[in-house]
Amino acid sequence: YFLIWGRGQLLRLVLLHTVWEMGSAQVRYSVPEESKHGTFVGRLAQDLGLEVVELVSRMFRMVSSGRRDYFEVNLQSGVLFVNSRLDREELCGQSPLCAIDLEVIVDKPLRIFHVEVEIQDINDNAPVFSVNEDNFIIAESRPPDSRFPLEGAYDADIGTNSLLTYKLSPSEHFTLDVQRKNDQSQSLVLVLKKALDREEIPEHRLLLTASDGGKPELTGSVQLVITVMDANDNAPVFDKSVYEVSLYENAPNGTLVMKLNATDLDEGINKDVFYSFNNRMSTKIKDIFSLDINTGEIRVKGNMDFESQNTYEIQVEAVDKGHSPLVGHSKVLVEVLDVNDNIPELAVTFLSLQVPEDAPPGTVVALISVSDRDSGRNGKVTCSIPPDLPFRLVSTFKNYHSLVLAEAVDRERVSEYKIVVTARDEGAPSLSASSSILVAISDVNDNAPAFPQPVYTVFVKENNPPGAHLLTVSASDPDLENALTVYSVVERSVGEQPLSSYISVHSESGHIYALQPLDYEELQVLQFQVSARDAGLPSLCGNVTVQLFVLDANDNAPAVSPAGSVRGSPGPELVPLSAGAGHVVGKIRAVDADSGYNAWLRYEVQEPGAAGPFRVGVYSGEISTRRALEEADGPSQRLVILVKDHGEPSLSATATVSLSLVESPQAVKWDSRPRGGSEGPLVDMNVSLMIAICSVSGLFVLVIVVYVGLRCHPGPEVMCGPGKATVVCASEVGSWSYSQRQSRNLCVGEGTAKNDLMVFSPNFPNSAENGEHEKLQENLPMISPNVEWSPLALLRLAFSLTSLKIGIAARQKCLELLEKGHYK
Known part of the structure; x- marks a missing residue:
């Protein structure tokens, strides 16, 4: 019978163990209490599917559930063994199930295993009575079957080891009656089975023995002293x-x-x-x-x-x-x-002190265990964290929770999070406890340096000293450890020279310096890119464009060519004595390598008192007679012409012109060669001016045509050679700059040649009007004194150019040709 009962109980225990293992933990072991240090518990690494050689590299660690370390794992073999003494009665008292929960954590990848070790009870506690001797006083008049309750023994073990049986020493007067209510409670009664006789036996001594159900069984006893009284x-x-x-x-x-x-x-x-x-x-x-x-x-x-x-x-x-x-x-x-008089208890185990801002969602930050000493709903605890945080709680095992990353975080937006974890039971009223978790976000290089503006514009006057500071660029990087920025220039070629020969950038401060003096006549605009690179791995960079505009300085004096002559020949200029007032003798040819006002030339006689009957055009440089010549003016005149620009300070040059007054006008000839290569008579300047004035009025067009036809007559052609002039345009940055250089020589008057006057026109950006302007400049050579133009045709051309919006310069060119009388 006992064999059959033992097999049935064993089968029930095996099935109960299997069900508990499947429902409660991933791995479950059992070990008897009072096991010595080093007692083998189980092959933990093998049962969890871990390689023993990887335990150290994967940072294998084991966390106990709030108790001291009763178990340890040998990292060389993966065996779980007993570390310190196990006393089931001390750990769990009378609880029918005594188990220690363990958390096994490995990294790379991060995994968490739950291990449960059941502490098995052994029969290490003998039954104990509260006293060693129990005294009773029983009157001799008590009838048989009188009952006297006894206090039973106490056994700290559980299960079969605490199942007690009692035995009373042999007596003819007393017997023991045991009434069992359940597995945990039973009543002991001392029954009088034969009447007492104080005169025969005044005192009875009986031994009550309690035996437990362990193997081997342990016993305890108490002495029952019964005094018989007559009352x-x-x-x-x-x-x-x-x-x-x-x-x-x-x-x-x-x-x-x-x-x-x-x-x-x-x-x-x-x-x-x-x-x-x-x-x-x-x-x-x-x-x-x-x-x-x-x-x-x-x-x-x-x-x-x-x-x-x-x-x-x-x-x-x-x-x-x-x-x-x-x-x-x-x-x-x-x-x-x-x-509900116990508040929940929280224990937090950190897995990482800092969370990288590029950590993927699902990263485990900390383990949180909660417990409540109350029972039922009073001991049922729920755990929560505030909403609107990039974290969430995941229930892992029993009262264990994992704090995991729910979404991506950005250190530049929030560098750390203070998370308040609240544990609340379901009692009435409910009790709660909270614990603060400070999660720091570590920096990664996810932001490139950024400049505050896309383009830097700087104006530098030419002839700057080498090493001059031009400007400073600065980039910001919101990253913490990667914000050290290094600046450099994106190398390219500027003409035939590299960009690094013109400018340099300080790698730390972003100061940009000029390595050599800049010359406006060679370089007007220098555009380059500066790169800012941070110190991250891998590093990130950002670029910005720098536009360097070189401003003109008045560093070139006017140059008169050829020196001392208005027509290029070394001899004096011949002026007929018959020349009247306004007769153009010649023109000073001077150029200035600068631009704008620095290249705008002004002509004047150096000694106005020595000019005599001659004068010079302030801006045209034309030398003409102020009045009719007289014999008293002498056979020759010597004029010193001062040519000045409009720069600050102004630069100047002088030209000496020798004039000889002669009787015959046929002797006045030019040595310069025009493009046509043929000679022709010169038209009187006064007639040309009259024709130009009359051509403005449309009402007198026919009169002008008839008048010009009567006054004009063929003559020998004059040779005009190409000269050098400068077209000066207004810059869009508020100064003057070169737009184009063209050379024209005009032949006017009797024996007089004039250089083409300067034309000022706006320097428009790339647009339709600018395109028309460039087209006009290409077609300007067509408006030449060697082409047969009638005054009416020139007039029509001037107004048609104006209506076509090709530019004031073209119209001015046509009107000048009319004014000078260059037509056949």
Whole structure:
């Protein structure tokens, strides 16, 4: 029978172990209590599917559930062994299941395993009675079958090891009656089976032995000393043999538990009773409860804690006041009800002190375990964190939670998060506890240096000293450890020279310096890019465009060519004595390599008193007669012409012109060669001016045509050679700059040649008007004195050019040709 029962129990235990393993943990072991240090528990690495050689590299670690380290793992073999003494009674008390939860954590990749080690009970505690000797007083008048309750023994083990059996030493007067209510409670009663005779045996000594169900079994015993007295015939009797009452654990002192009631059938003094606790009751119960000896009221006088003990068994007695007092016995069972008086407890285990800002969602930051000593709904705990955070809680095992990254984080936006984890139970009222977790976000290089503006514009005057500071560029990088920025120039060619020969950039400060003086006549605009690179790995960079505009300085003096002659020949200029006022003698040819106002030339006689009858055009450079020549003017004149520009300070040059007054006008000839290569007569300047004035009015066009036809006559052609002039245009940056250089020589008057005058026109950006302007400049050579143009045709051309928006310069060219009378 016992063999069959043992096999059935073994099968039940195996099935229960299998179900618990599948539902409660990934790996489950069991080890007997009191195992020595080093006792083998299980091959943990093999059972978890981990390679033993990778345990160290993957940072294998094991976290116990709030207890000290009872177990350790050998990292060389992967074996789980006992580290310190295991006492199941100390760890779990009378709990039927005693297990220690372990968390196994490995990295690369991060994985968490749950291991449960069950502590098996062994029979290491013998049954213990509360006293070594128990005294009874029994009157000899007590009839057979009288019953006397006994206090049983206590065994700290559980299960079969705590299943007690009792044995009484042989006696003809007493026997032992054991009544079992359940597996945990049983009543012992000493039964009188034969009447006592004090005169025969005044005292009986019996040995009560308790044996547990362990193998080998352990025993404990108590000496029962029975004194036979000759007195009262009836003992007090309680109205209940067992009283049951429920009480909340937070009951205040003085709370009435219950009121006892016992009666005695005797008369007189033998009928009066008083109440008391059984002298064999533990001191702990006496510290919690009090009993009024007269009324039988049991009240609370100490603190009850459901989590420490949830039931109390109080042995009470009713004693009469006879000369031979008789005692009645009863038991009060107090069930303590749980109250939500324990707040949840949180324990946080950090897996990483910092979280990289490029960490993927799902990264585990910390492990959080919660517990509550209360039971039922009072001990059921929920865990939460505030919303609107890039983190979330994931329940992993029982009361364990993982704090994981829910979405991407950005250190430049939020560098750290303070997360308040709140654990709240389901009691009424609910209790909660919180713990703050500070999660720092570590920096990665995810931001390239950025400049505050896309283009830097700087104006530098030419002839700057080498090493001059031009400007400073600065880029910002919101990254923390990668914000050290290095500046450099994106190399390219400027003409035939590299960009690095013109400018340099300080790698740390971003200062841009000029390595050589800049010359506006060679370089007007220098555009380049500056790169800013951070110190990250890999590094990131950003670029910005720098536009360097070179401003003209008045560093070139006017140059007169050829020096001292208005027509290029070394001899003096011949002027007929018959020349009247306004007669053009010649023109000073001067150029200035500068631009704008620095190249705008002004002509004047250096000594106005020595000019005599001659004068020079302020801006045209034409030398003409102020009045009609006279013989008193002498045979020759010497003029010193001062040519100045409009720069600040102004630069100048002088040209000396020798004039000889001659009788014959036929002697005045030019040595210069025009493009056509043929000679022709010159038209009188006054007639040309009259024709130009008359051509403006449309009402007198026919009169002008007739008049010009009558006055014009063919003559020998004059040779005009190409000269050098400068077209100066207004710059879009507010100064003057070169737009184009063209050379024209005009032949006017008798024996007089004039250089083409300068034309000022706006320097437009690339647009339709600019295109027309360039087209006009290409076609300007067509408007030449060697082409046969009638005044009417020139007039029509001037107004047609204006209507076509080709430019004022073209119209001015045509009007000048009309004014000078260059037509056939």
